[in-house]
Amino acid sequence: MTPPHEAAQLAEPSPTPNEQLQAVAELLARRRDEEAPREEEAIAREVHALIDELHPADMAYILEGLPLEDRIWVWRLVPRDRDGDILLEVSDSVRDTLLADMDNAEIVAAAQSLDADEIADLAPDLPDDVVQDIIESQDVEDRADLQQALSYPEGTVGALMDFEVVSIREDVTCEVALRYLRRYDELPRQTDSIFVVDRDDRLKGILALNRLLVTDPDVEVAGIYERDVVAFGPEDDSDDAAQSFDRYDLVCAPVVDAQRKVVGRITVDAVLEYVRDRQEAQALGKVGLREEEDIFASVWDSARNRGPWLALNLCTAFIASRVVGLFEGSIAQLAALAALMPIVAGIGGNSGNQTTTLIVRALALGQVSPANARRLLAKELCISVVNGVVWGGVLGLIAFGLYRNLALGGVMALAMLLNLIVAALAGIFIPLAMERFGRDPAVGSSVFLTFMTDSMGFFIFLGLATLFLL
């Protein structure tokens, strides 16, 4: 992985976050050097010099890459007014370790440097009384924003929204608009457009800054702003917003209430972070990890993070095992069944997971409607029959070749075909049912699917064998 060049100093490239981390880690290692144990303060000064100018995201990277004790030691060197920004950037599990080192007053102080939407992002990790203290420490306007921000559940546009709205009226000239903008010391980050509103603050459209810049200053805003714009409601689904940002290449978009009043805005950096976080959460959720694990978390914490999933899998594996147990008599007579049954179950699981993955994708893209659900089902069933005939045939031949038992080959082929049909049905219905019950089908479908294809695979194969072979 090549780091991005810091172009301004290509002649002498500035260190990458990883190099910065190594430099800090080396300094800290000296603290544990037996021969010169009293250098703490000198090391603190050196570390301080290294981290003083760093972007909060780079600071977060360094803290995440340090073992717990070193992490806290460095964290205490960070100037208090930078705490808030860094807390925003670190992962949840590492944030917990940093917050554990702060008392309530320090946390409230750190929150002072943050905007309402940023505080709302931190709030789930804070004790309720601290959140209350933070709310009370805000001035009236910020407090209203904060309470609003806290009111939107995760997964909604409201939770991604910020309040740094710049808006103008349509009956002014570009000259006036430009003068109005110049009254800001700095425009809010990721502002590529300003919102055009009426006197009741209701959205009429947006004026792209790019457009403003290239237009004659005497032209009225009314003549150049875009009226047909993508806007969101605070209750809208974040995934849909992310899809719109991707589809329409947005940088920032207004958020409006039911009366079209502008309540905030959503920016592409929030969307990009959301997409990346969600991607990670899905990858972790698929294997039953509730959250990303601090790589320096204790063995005990890690084992607890992973336990519930293993317990669930134990239950499903136990049931599948009891299905096999029903046929122990058959297996005792023909041990070959025990050798062949995992193949039937395994291929079924893999095939079903392919179907589920495609259905999850189609659901996310809104391609599954009642009209084509039937069509999809018919198609997947056809595919499973084709695959069942092909791979069932191959497996039947293999089983026959190994055991010189024609009936066994036939049972194997038939069981494979039937389990692939089960896999297709389960592969479609499980994600649809999860979606219906408001669960993320990308996360939990695989456990249930594997449970179905294992249990049914064993049952079909061993049942057919008991019927026809013994």
Added chain:
Amino acid sequence: MTPPHEAAQLAEPSPTPNEQLQAVAELLARRRDEEAPREEEAIAREVHALIDELHPADMAYILEGLPLEDRIWVWRLVPRDRDGDILLEVSDSVRDTLLADMDNAEIVAAAQSLDADEIADLAPDLPDDVVQDIIESQDVEDRADLQQALSYPEGTVGALMDFEVVSIREDVTCEVALRYLRRYDELPRQTDSIFVVDRDDRLKGILALNRLLVTDPDVEVAGIYERDVVAFGPEDDSDDAAQSFDRYDLVCAPVVDAQRKVVGRITVDAVLEYVRDRQEAQALGKVGLREEEDIFASVWDSARNRGPWLALNLCTAFIASRVVGLFEGSIAQLAALAALMPIVAGIGGNSGNQTTTLIVRALALGQVSPANARRLLAKELCISVVNGVVWGGVLGLIAFGLYRNLALGGVMALAMLLNLIVAALAGIFIPLAMERFGRDPAVGSSVFLTFMTDSMGFFIFLGLATLFLL
């Protein structure tokens, strides 16, 4: 899923892409209406009216949602100058169906409306001679851009880059800069900053438009531009660029060559699309699908798309089955082994997949260094021992409870512990090895891991049982 409001018309909300799709599908259904078979032209006019003003991304959505025959019928209604933009937006598999309906001259004509970087995105799906024709149809400057764009492999910053660079020199006033910008009819989309270069076109920094807008026109650009900027090289890894965009909340960033000459720029819409595509490719790749499947693809095409993976799984399942085959004598004596062995293999697989997922994440974030690889290994081994003792104990008790066989319970517990250790080792080494050999560890690790935990789980459990029980 609630669609985004089209705010400008909240009173009468404009149709969502899905509603547009339904409207088109209903019109098309009338074509097949037996009673009025000769309305083709009227329907064409109505469909045309529906799709005429649509954003290319919405048009792509509709085409993807239509069965092949209807899709081609609508595609032929699309004005030729819009073809290029729509081809860019559809998924690879649907693009193939559209391109199959166009002759070479039409494809070359469609490419005329696209920028060099956009043509390069399409090129992998086009026959070589068509790409050659397109190159020759460009004027000299565009041709150079296009050849450059075609030269960067997928996965590099060069492949995400476009050429719509706006740059100025530092020794001018903001007034002059503003006047210079006004000479554009429209600034390139997603331009939040312009690049400050020296007389050799080498990057000195960037000037944020937000900054320009709020600065007194008499101030020199030299006084307000940002010198410490994130820039990329065209050979840099796209993932790293995406990480930087996320970390530093970028909208657009310069791409420079080894001499710091500006060669292009990378914008957040390209990054967002990359992140979403990659997410999808990984989800599909994990279950062995080479590409997203057109949901209306033929059964045969779909079966072929899924075949290679099933064949691979057949091989791994066959080997695991042969491991069981080694112990058929033991199983014939004690059929309970057949019922219990899938539990040992299954829990091992799940635990190993948790480890792999965390290692893949740590690799992606650059958190795995030679120094902490050993530490991670030690930690995962400890967790596997803790889990092995806990869950092995539970399983041992269950096996004992079911079969009233103390030795069987002991073998079960020990096998579980050992297979969890195998899972931890495999869960770490497989993704590290894939990364080392330049494969995406997020995609292929799971197959190999499951193969290891299945085969070794069967071997350990049945081997121990043969040693101690029989």
